[in-house]
Amino acid sequence: MRLLLDDGVPVTASDVNSDVRRLRLISGGQEPEADFAVLDITGPGDVADLIRDRGITHIVHLAGLQLPFCAADPPRGALVNVVGTVNMFEAVRAAGGRIGLAYASSAAVYGTGAGSPGSLVGDASPLHPDSHYGVYKAANEGTARIYSISDGIGSVGLRPFIVYGPGRDQGLTSDPTTAMLAAAAGVPFKIKFGGSLLLTYAADCARAFIAAARAASGSGDAICLNVPGQRVGIAALVQMIEAAVPDSHGLISFETTPLGLPSLITGPALEAVTGALPCTSLREGIRTTIDTFKRALASGVLSPPAPAPGNA
Numbered sequence: 001m002r003l004l005l006d007d008g009v010p011v012t013a014s015d016v017n018s019d020v021r022r023l024r025l026i027s028g029g030q031e032p033e034a035d036f037a038v039l040d041i042t043g044p045g046d047v048a049d050l051i052r053d054r055g056i057t058h059i060v061h062l063a064g065l066q067l068p069f070c071a072a073d074p075p076r077g078a079l080v081n082v083v084g085t086v087n088m089f090e091a092v093r094a095a096g097g098r099i100g101l102a103y104a105s106s107a108a109v110y111g112t113g114a115g116s117p118g119s120l121v122g123d124a125s126p127l128h129p130d131s132h133y134g135v136y137k138a139a140n141e142g143t144a145r146i147y148s149i150s151d152g153i154g155s156v157g158l159r160p161f162i163v164y165g166p167g168r169d170q171g172l173t174s175d176p177t178t179a180m181l182a183a184a185a186g187v188p189f190k191i192k193f194g195g196s197l198l199l200t201y202a203a204d205c206a207r208a209f210i211a212a213a214r215a216a217s218g219s220g221d222a223i224c225l226n227v228p229g230q231r232v233g234i235a236a237l238v239q240m241i242e243a244a245v246p247d248s249h250g251l252i253s254f255e256t257t258p259l260g261l262p263s264l265i266t267g268p269a270l271e272a273v274t275g276a277l278p279c280t281s282l283r284e285g286i287r288t289t290i291d292t293f294k295r296a297l298a299s300g301v302l303s304p305p306a307p308a309p310g311n312a
Contacts, residue, residue: 002026003206005033012054014039015063021301022167026292029301041084048091051099058213061088061103066171067133074132081136082143089147089155097153100217102209105141105157105224107198108134112260122266123225144222154219156212156273158205160227161261165202165285166292173259176237178305180286183241183248184293185304191234195258198265199237200229201285204278211274226268230282237282244287 001023004011011034013023023032037050041063051059063084070077085103092099110121111128129135140157147153168177175191176199182189208227216223232240234254242249271277280288296302 001032001034003203003210011035012037012050012056014050016040022169025296025301026166029296029299041087042079044087044090047087048094051091051095056095056099058100058217059088059092059102060209060213061085061101062209063088064104064136065133067108067131068172070133070136071131077132078136081133082139085140086143089143089153092153093147093151097151098218100213100215101153101155102212102216103140103144103155103157104209105159106134106137107159107161107226107261109138109141109159110134110262119262120264120266121226121262123269141222141224144224148220148222152220153222154216155222156216157222157224158208158212158227158270159224160200160205161198161229161263161265163200163202163205165289166296168202173261177289179238179252180241180244180289181293181302182305183245183252184290185297186247186251187304188251188253189305191238191252191254193259194234194254194256195260196231196233196263197237197259198229198231198261198263199282199285200227201280201288204280208270208274208277211277212270215273215275223273225270225273226265228265228268228270228279230279231263232282240283240286241290244283244290 001011001013013034014037018036018038020032020036039046039050041047064081065077092101108131109127109129110125111130111134113128127138129138144155144157162173162176164177168174179189179191205227238252238254241252293302
């Protein structure tokens, strides 16, 4: 949303509630200029009405419940993630199928077995989800394929691995970002996993979704692609955070058990579909994230992370 608004593109945003604190965070504390509509993705008529009434031409569909929430309430997770995505495709079909649609899949479609040391995944690797969340995301990829076959609706599903940056504040893989916030605030934090990670800066991932929605317009094909990132070991990541905030030395710790998500991918075909995309270095992404957090903490837009079990 922030990138589109900065580019002068009119944006209609929707969420299940009117909380825009994440957009406010990356807008320097200012109120967003987007047209905002409260929308429950599980209501099919509501989705179609919003798309029709606002004259929507492109959609970035990110609505969903993340892994811990799906595990805690699988029926609700399926309703939001799977039925909600079907409702989105139905709304595009009702609009004549001419809308460019990009949607969020996930590296969770590969399953944690793909995260074993030395494992490598590519865009066409077999899907072996081993969580409710991963199964729901795999189902959405199948839904996209069927709407392409039956209705000629084009879409691009993107599989991010671990996205980090301002606004990444919930879900299992938000810990690296929370560690950056803790360092900025000068408080202890323990990352709940170890191993190697494939990290993508939030703004780079956002650009990929924008470009994917534009590429999907009128294509008729259903494509699923990995989002590239930068591989780093958790210990090296902590060192980079400490280098950005020297006073945080010793505050950030981590568990040694690997997260299990893949961290090695073959050269993704994403840029063949979207064109060239930005690739922010890990050091620059960490520095920019921490600078944003410091400003937000000083202005009261953000609070330090609450102590969690196991944190010093």
